[in-house]
Structures are given as C-alpha cells and as structure tokens.
Amino acid sequence: xxxxxxxxxxxxxxxxxxxxxxxxxxxxxxxxxxxxxxxxxxxxxxxxxxxxxxxxxxxxxxxxxxxxxxxxxxxxxxxxxxxxxxxxxxxxxxxxxxxxxxxxxxxxxxxxxxxxxxxxxxxxxxxxxxxxxxxxxxxxxxxxxxxxxxxxxxxxxxxxxxxxxxxxxxxxxxxxxxxxxxxxxxxxxxxxxxxxxxxxxxxxxxxxxxxxxxxxxxxxxxxxxxxxxxxxxxxxxxxxxxxxxxxxxxxxxxxxxxxxxxxxxxxxxxxxxxxxxxxxxxxxxxxxxxxxxxxxxxxxxxxxxxxxxxxxxxxxxxxxxxxxxxxxxxxxxxxxxxxxxxxxxxxxxxxxxxxxxxxxxxxxxxxxx
Numbered sequence: 570x571x572x573x574x575x576x577x578x579x580x581x582x583x584x585x586x587x588x589x590x591x592x593x594x595x596x597x598x599x600x601x602x603x604x605x606x607x608x609x610x611x612x613x614x615x616x617x618x619x620x621x622x623x624x625x626x627x628x629x630x631x632x633x634x635x636x637x638x639x640x641x642x643x644x645x646x647x648x649x650x651x652x653x654x655x656x657x658x659x660x661x662x663x664x665x666x667x668x669x670x671x672x673x674x675x676x677x678x679x680x681x682x683x684x685x686x687x688x689x690x691x692x693x694x695x696x697x698x699x700x701x702x703x704x705x706x707x708x709x710x711x712x713x714x715x716x717x718x719x720x721x722x723x724x725x726x727x728x729x730x731x732x733x734x735x736x737x738x739x740x741x742x743x744x745x746x747x748x749x750x751x752x753x754x755x756x757x758x759x760x761x762x763x764x765x766x767x768x769x770x771x772x773x774x775x776x777x778x779x780x781x782x783x784x785x786x787x788x789x790x791x792x793x794x795x796x797x798x799x800x801x802x803x804x805x806x807x808x809x810x811x812x813x814x815x816x817x818x819x820x821x822x823x824x825x826x827x828x829x830x831x832x833x834x835x836x837x838x839x840x841x842x843x844x845x846x847x848x849x850x851x852x853x854x855x856x857x858x859x860x861x862x863x864x865x866x867x868x869x870x871x872x873x874x875x876x877x878x879x880x881x882x883x884x885x886x887x888x889x890x891x892x893x894x895x896x897x898x899x900x901x902x903x904x905x906x907x908x909x910x911x912x913x914x915x916x917x918x919x920x921x922x923x924x925x926x927x928x929x930x931x932x933x934x935x936x937x938x
Contacts, residue, residue, distance in 0.1 A: 576602035580638045584608045584617050587644030594889035600896035604637045633660040646739045647746025651676040658683045663899050665692040668755040670912040672746050677916050678938045681909040692895040692905045693912040695759045699887035701870035702856045706842050707764055714858055716837025718807055721815035725753045726826030730797050737782035741793040748795030749821045750919050757817055758918040759911055766807040772931040773922040774800045778822045797822045801922050837861055852883035913938055
C-alpha cells in the first residue's frame, strides 16, 4: 500500500466463521480495514458491533449503500449467498465468498460473468491453497517429485456431525447447501484441481447416516436431507496429458476419524500430506515425500511459505494470507486466484457428484464456463 492509499473498507456478512476467523484476519492486513458488519438478527448484530466497535446493518440494501464499504466478505450459510453476491456485484462491491459459492454451478458462472463485466475482484476462500505445507506439496509436484502421477487418494474423515443429538439446522438440509459435499468436498476438489489437474468425469455414492436430528427449539425429530458421507471416483486431466484416477472419501460422522490425508503416487515417487487433528483442520499437518526405492522423509515448508503470524485458531493465518492476495487483486486489477473460475470448477464436481449418486452413472464435467 502506498503512502497515499487508504486501506480498502471491508464489511463482513455473517457472524459465525466471519466473526471468528475473517475479522481477526482482516485486522492483521494493513491493506484492508473492517468497517461494518451485517446480520439479519438485530440482537446478534448489536452484540457483535458493540464488541468490535463497528457499524452494523441488518438491511442488505443499507449496507450496499454505505460508501465506506468497498468490499464485502460473504460468510453466510450457502442458501442466500448467490442472491446477496449478485446484488453486491451490481452495487460495485468486490467480494470474498465462502464456499460453496452458490447452490449450483450455473449460479457461480452467472456471478463470474457479472464480475468480469463490472471489473470487480471476487475471491473464493479455498484457504488450503495458502497453507504452507500444501504450497510446499505443490512446489514438489511442479518440480516432478512424483514423475507422472498414477493414483491420488484423499480421505477426509471427520467426526463433527457424529453426535446424533447435535441440533438440526441448515447443514441438515440438502436444498440449503448443507452436507459434507459443501463443507469438505468443495475444498477437496479444489485441492485436487490445484495440485493435479481438472476433473473430467465423476462417479459418486452418497449416504445419510444420521437421518433425524432434534429441532433446536422443540426437541422434536426432523428429517435430515443432506448427506454426511460421500464417496467419489474422479478422473483428472494432468499437465502431462494423462488421465489420473482419484479416489475421494468424505465423512462428517467418522468417530475417531483419521482426519485429512492426501496421497499422490507416481512413476518416480510418492507424496503424503496429512493431519489427524479433529479440532483444527489447518494446524497439525505433516508432509512426507520419497523417490522410488527410498523411504518417506518428512519435509518442511520453505522459509518463504511460512506464516509471518499465527493464531491459536489455525484457520486465521491462511485466511489472512488469502485476504492479502484479494487486496492485491483489487489494487492491481489482476484476476483473483482462487476466484470464481476455481469456485465454478469445484462446484461442478459437487453438482455432478450428486447427480451421479442419484442416477448411478459416471458423468462428464464441462471444461470451460
């Protein structure tokens, strides 16, 4: 930021992940400045605004009319995100969107067209692209550490929804964007696209293990329509021009689940990246690599990839880094990566995975918007 430039004024919409992670990350970015909060619940909003000394809005149109708000972080549940994002882009606001960006890939494509036409920067919070050991894995792969990739296996087995007494909410509703595909699959597919290549086809199987959850007010059981287990077989197109089979297993109900583990096996070696930390899905990762015929060795991240600041909540540091990339995109006018193109690619796989599970067929993935 030059001496003559003021920080970019940013509002946060949504007070769950938005308040817990995005707000402290914003405060660590000299290029960005939190100026307002939005939430439809007036009581919840008032409490947060008092705590953080920020202006509050529960009317979306009023937030969009605030000239101090140059950019918005949309950290709401998925259901309303598309319409809120569309109105914000129409009002000339840059955006950082939580994932899933929208409920369907065609909505993401519509936002992309609107953002390009308005020359606005839109980031998508695929924060694993900003985690040092994930970035180190990408460097190793780019240098040919595994040669030609032959097999990818990604297991993401968590226990966050394994307690059947956890109340029913939007996560329990498929039509509201709930389920393990939106929570974990969006990240998983983006990680594979970034590290290995785009998906060309998918075959899937979905399951709902806990079929009823208690209403948070009445305690009565309500049907759950979203999946809590998803299995996907993908075919990826690699930079070498070969087809790469990938197996993805996702669960939010895995008691004593092993966490997140990515394995990439190729003609010259192997890479393993994983963490069994169930409480913090960023802290706790380790990276191992081995050439053919050699044992796996633990690999550290290069010095230039290490976070300058860390927090007890490990999610804040990569989100802060991604916010920094977003600020640079807003200043320069250069396309944001990860942005809507990456969000669209990931959402396509999510959509087709559900369609495949319903039809029992392997489905192809569109390559361009």
